[in-house]
Amino acid sequence: MTPVAPSIPVRLAVLGLLLLGALVMAVAVGAVHVPPGRILDALAGRADDITRVIVLDLRLPRAAAAMLIGAGLAVAGTVFQALIRNPLAEPYILGVSGGAAVAAVAVIGFAGSVAGWAVPVAAFSGGVGAIVLVFRIAASVGRALDTRVLLLAGVVVGAFFNALIMLLLTLADVETFRSAVFWMMGSLASATWPTVGLLAVSTLPALAVLLALARPFNLMAIGEETALYLGTPVERVKRAAYLIASLLVAAGVAAAGVIGFVGLIVPHALRLVWGSDHRFLLPGSALAGAMFLLLADTAARTIAAPVELPVGVVTALVGVPVFLVLLTRRPA
Amino acid sequence: MHTCAAAAPAALLAIVALAAGCGAGGDTAPGSITVTDGTGRSVTLAVPATRIVSMVPALTDWIVAMGAADRLVARTDYDRDPGLALLPSVGGGLDPSVEWLAALRPDLVLAWPDTPNRSLVSRLQGLGFPTYTAPTQTIEDALTAAADLGRMLGDDPAAGDAVRRVRQGLDKVARSVAPRPRPTVLFLIGLDPLMAAGPGTFVDQLLEYAGGRNTLADLQILWPNLSLEEVVRRAPDVIIIGSAGLRDPASLGSRPGWRNLPAVRQGRVHVVDPEMVNRPGPRLHEAAAHLARLIHPDVP
Numbered sequence: 226m227t228p229v230a231p232s233i234p235v236r237l238a239v240l241g242l243l244l245l246g247a248l249v250m251a252v253a254v255g256a257v258h259v260p261p262g263r264i265l266d267a268l269a270g271r272a273d274d275i276t277r278v279i280v281l282d283l284r285l286p287r288a289a290a291a292m293l294i295g296a297g298l299a300v301a302g303t304v305f306q307a308l309i310r311n312p313l314a315e316p317y318i319l320g321v322s323g324g325a326a327v328a329a330v331a332v333i334g335f336a337g338s339v340a341g342w343a344v345p346v347a348a349f350s351g352g353v354g355a356i357v358l359v360f361r362i363a364a365s366v367g368r369a370l371d372t373r374v375l376l377l378a379g380v381v382v383g384a385f386f387n388a389l390i391m392l393l394l395t396l397a398d399v400e401t402f403r404s405a406v407f408w409m410m411g412s413l414a415s416a417t418w419p420t421v422g423l424l425a426v427s428t429l430p431a432l433a434v435l436l437a438l439a440r441p442f443n444l445m446a447i448g449e450e451t452a453l454y455l456g457t458p459v460e461r462v463k464r465a466a467y468l469i470a471s472l473l474v475a476a477g478v479a480a481a482g483v484i485g486f487v488g489l490i491v492p493h494a495l496r497l498v499w500g501s502d503h504r505f506l507l508p509g510s511a512l513a514g515a516m517f518l519l520l521a522d523t524a525a526r527t528i529a530a531p532v533e534l535p536v537g538v539v540t541a542l543v544g545v546p547v548f549l550v551l552l553t554r555r556p557a
Numbered sequence: 558m559h560t561c562a563a564a565a566p567a568a569l570l571a572i573v574a575l576a577a578g579c580g581a582g583g584d585t586a587p588g589s590i591t592v593t594d595g596t597g598r599s600v601t602l603a604v605p606a607t608r609i610v611s612m613v614p615a616l617t618d619w620i621v622a623m624g625a626a627d628r629l630v631a632r633t634d635y636d637r638d639p640g641l642a643l644l645p646s647v648g649g650g651l652d653p654s655v656e657w658l659a660a661l662r663p664d665l666v667l668a669w670p671d672t673p674n675r676s677l678v679s680r681l682q683g684l685g686f687p688t689y690t691a692p693t694q695t696i697e698d699a700l701t702a703a704a705d706l707g708r709m710l711g712d713d714p715a716a717g718d719a720v721r722r723v724r725q726g727l728d729k730v731a732r733s734v735a736p737r738p739r740p741t742v743l744f745l746i747g748l749d750p751l752m753a754a755g756p757g758t759f760v761d762q763l764l765e766y767a768g769g770r771n772t773l774a775d776l777q778i779l780w781p782n783l784s785l786e787e788v789v790r791r792a793p794d795v796i797i798i799g800s801a802g803l804r805d806p807a808s809l810g811s812r813p814g815w816r817n818l819p820a821v822r823q824g825r826v827h828v829v830d831p832e833m834v835n836r837p838g839p840r841l842h843e844a845a846a847h848l849a850r851l852i853h854p855d856v857p
Contacts, residue, residue, distance in 0.1 A: 256654035278684050279656040398779045407652065414655065415680070531657035532648030 233505045240512035244292070247519045251288040252280065254523060256530035282417075290416035291522045292515035293424045294477040295487055299514020300435055301470040302488030303506055307442045308466055309372045316474040316488035319379030319467075323386030324355025325478040329408055330393045334401040344408070345420075345479040352475030356468065358382055370463050410535035411482035413522050420480055427476040431469050432511055438466055439503040446501070486540040487518050490548045497551045517544065592705045595691030595698065596670060598678070602687050605711025606665035610658055611636075612647055615693045616667045618838035619703045623716040630661050637832075655680060665689065665709060694779065696759045699837035700724065719839050726842025727766050730849050734768025737853055740794035742769035743820075746831070748800050748809070751783040759837040760799075767848035768856075769795065789814045795852055796820045799831045827851045 231239070253264060259276055266272040267280035298316050305314040317323075328351025329344050359382050363375035390409075394402055441462045444452035453459050477484075491514045495506055521539040528534060591601045610631040611617040617636050620629060632644045645661075647653045651669065658666065658681065666688040668678050681688040689709065691702040700720055707716025742764050744754040754760035754771070755778045761771045772793040773781065788796075796818070809815050809826075820826055829851070833844045849856060 256657035257660040274685075275659055275662060278659050282684060283656045283659070403651070412652070414652070414677075417680070417683075526654060529648075531645075531654045533652050533654055 233502070236499050236505055237508055237512065240509055240516070244512050244516040244519070247516045247523070248288055248292070251291070251519050251523045252284050254527055255279065255284055256526060256533075286418050286421045287413050287416040287522065287526075288519060289421045290413050290424060290480060291519045293421070293428045294413070294481055294484065295491075295514040295516070295518025296432060296511040297428045297473040297477045297514070298484065298488040298518070299491035299510040300432055300507060301474045302514075303492040303503075303510045304435055304438075304442075304466050304470040305488075306492055307446060307503065308463060308470075309376050310446075311376060312493065313489075314376070315485075316470070316477075317483065317485070318383070319375065319471065320355040320359050320383035320386060321352045321471050321474045322478055322483045323383040323390070324358070325349065325352035325475060326409055326483065327351055327386045327389045327393070328354070329482075330390055330397075330401075330405040333404045333408060334393055334397045348482075349475050349479035352478055353472070355382060355386065356471040356475065360464075360467065369460055370467075372463070375467065407535075408482050411484040411537045412533070413481050413536060414533060416480070424476060424480050428473060431473045431476075434469055435466065435473075436507045436511070438462060439507050442466075442503040442507070446503070481536075483537065484518065484540060485537045486544045487514055487521075490540075490544045491517055494548055494551050497554075590709055590711070592689070592708055594689045594705065595702065596678075598682075598690070600665075600687050600689045600709070602665060602709055604664075606687075606709050608661070608663045609665045609667065610647065610661055610663040611667040612651075612653065613667050613669055613691075613693065615699060615836035615838045616691070616702060616706060617641070618836065618840075619699075619706055619719065620710075622719045622839035623703075623707065623710060623713055625710050625713065625715075628710070630663060631658075653677075655684075659684060659686070667706075693837050694758060696727070696762045696837055696841060699759065699841065703839070723839060723842050727845055730842060730845040731766045731768075733856055734849050734853050737768055737856070739768055739770040740852060741772040741791070742795045742797060742852060743772045743788060743791070743793040744834075745796065745798045746780065746800055746834075748798070751785065751788065752780055753783055755779050755781050759841070760834055763834065763841065763845050763848055764852075766845040767852050769848070769852040785812060785814050789818065792819050794820060794825060796826045797829060797848065797851060798826070799829045799834045 253259075253261060257279060259267075259279060263272050263276050264280055267276045270277075272280070301316040302314070305316065305318065306312065308314070309318075325348040328347040332344050332347040359375065359379045362378040362382070363370055363372075366374045390405075394405060397405065441452065441457045441459075444455055444457050445459060445462070449459050474488075492506065492510050495509045495513055499505060499509065518536070518540070521543060522536050524543065525534040525536040525539045528539075589601065589603055590605065591599055593599050607628050608630045609620065609625075609628050611620060611629060612633055614633055614635045617629065617632060618638070620626065621638055621640065626638070626640050629641065629644060631647050632641045634646050634649055636646075647658065655677070663686055666681050666686050668681070668688055668690045670690050670692050678688045678690050689705065691705070692698045693702065700723065703716070703720050703723075707713060707720065710716055744760050744764060746752050746754060746760070753773055754764075755773050755776045756771060758779050761774075764771050772791045773783075815821060829847065833840075833847065
């Protein structure tokens with residue numbers, strides 16, 4: 226901690242302003258150039274049909290989905306890193322994405338032409354199935370939830386699901402292969418207001434609960450026993466945090482596929498810059514994750530327009546160098 | 558009471574009938590066109606399409622063949638027709654920017670059968686852009702889609718001609734090879750790994766028209782990956798290679814087992830331009846005729 230480190234409200238306010246700037250940018254730019262005046266007209270409901278469609282039906286819901294999913298992934302990453310006490314922990318490390326992807330690929334490949342909601346529903350169910358499976362395995366060993374067992378169970382269950390995905394893809398026809406690979410690369414292109422609504426209903430309460438766990442997380446960072454002596458219901462916090470963070474990830478995967486690096490890099494970057502007090506880290510991750518995915522998706526929409534890049538490619542290509550700069554600047 | 562109870566449903570029926578009548582009246586408005594696309598969705602155009610975005614190269618080819626290239630407002634990177642070179646490209650056509658498409662104000666969008674997740678088609682429909690999608694797996698798929706296109710272009714006689722030309726051409730090829738024995742044929746679309754045209758694809762059907770028999774007729778996979786061992790076991794009489802990735806056909810000779818294939822020993826391995834068979838377009842009959850000459854070199 227440097228003596229000049231700003232207070233938590235100031236840090237959060239800075240991140241909030243940056244997020245606001247990213248939101249303005251996400252609405253302002255896209256594959257089609259729309260002058261700022263016409264964008265304001267569209268927001269006020271005065272623009273022509275096409276501008277209204279572009280701003281209100283395409284860019285805004287997509288930006289909202291990016292913010293919700295980015296916030297969810299970054300907070301889930303923070304929670305898993307605190308819970309498992311392993312810097313490599315990220316939202317997908319416990320097999321949620323694998324379970325979701327197996328179910329999604331199976332539906333894409335073997336259900337033929339299905340209703341638009343079938344794949345997200347399958348992905349969410351598969352993600353929940355993986356959560357329950359990993360949790361049951363970890364909970365069956367010893368009386369307390371051993372996070373090392375949780376981690377190992379998650380990793381091997383994830384590997385098993387990955388093998389299943391490869392098997393399904395090997396047996397799939399070209400069309401399924403293409404759809405499945407596109408799905409697994411992750412994209413926010415299908416965001417509509419109804420999907421944003423569903424995401425908000427599932428994401429915001431989960432975020433609120435996790436943010437409220439900042440104090441127990443701080444104590445558990447010192448040591449689970451210390452936390453217990455200081456009155457933290459450690460087991461309940463661990464179980465609740467694991468399940469809620471996993472559901473958050475499953476909702477995000479159902480809405481937009483698997484988007485990597487947000488949940489790994491954002492919490493670490495914040496820790497490197499502004500310390501690891503969870504009272505800052507959890508809300509900070511929500512704001513920074515929202516901003517990071519929003520900027521990455523804006524780049525994915527515009528760099529190669531009219532072709533859209535997979536947003537996971539952008540999060541990795543941009544996120545990794547930025548992260549490495551932060552990592553190596555860290556004072557010894 | 559009784560009359561009342563009877564009258565209420567009757568009144569309801571009348572309203573429903575009126576509403577239905579209104580709907581039907583809308584459909585039959587002068588110039589309005591409704592077709593059912595390959596996924597069972599009905600597509601209604603108020604007037605024949607004049608601003609078309611095609612993301613399916615085979616359908617683009619059909620539009621060009623129907624003399625309606627001037628109605629296209631965008632193409633994909635795969636459309637190489639020089640007449641379309643000046644149009645903006647949507648890219649590969651699989652993951653386009655929806656706002657970019659919307660800004661072109663198309664009155665008809667032709668899209669790939671949808672990936673269930675992205676639901677690009679329902680997206681575009683929901684935004685008010687009529688969107689037609691069709692599988693182009695079989696020859697019949699392609700001809701059905703072409704006939705639909707003809708209707709959406711406003712029953713252009715050139716459209717009917719294009720479809721008829723292909724049907725008659727295919728029948729002519731089939732007649733020319735009809736009396737001959739049918740050699741088994743393996744059609745490879747990729748070499749690393751070996752990927753072939755399985756039953757149910759338009760390439761399989763072209764082989765049929767051309768007087769061959771697909772050596773993979775018993776498989777259930779459209780475009781199966783094969784081991785060389787499987788090729789050796791099946792020992793096809795003729796091997797035809799239409800692979801975009803093929804730079805040096807001679808390199809196949811160095812693969813163990815390849816040299817001993819009957820088709821290789823008898824010089825019955827042929828390389829065709831992959832452009833000819835990579836999409837079921839308006840020159841299907843020419844592709845069939847070309848394949849017939851390779852499979853039956855003695856046919857005039």
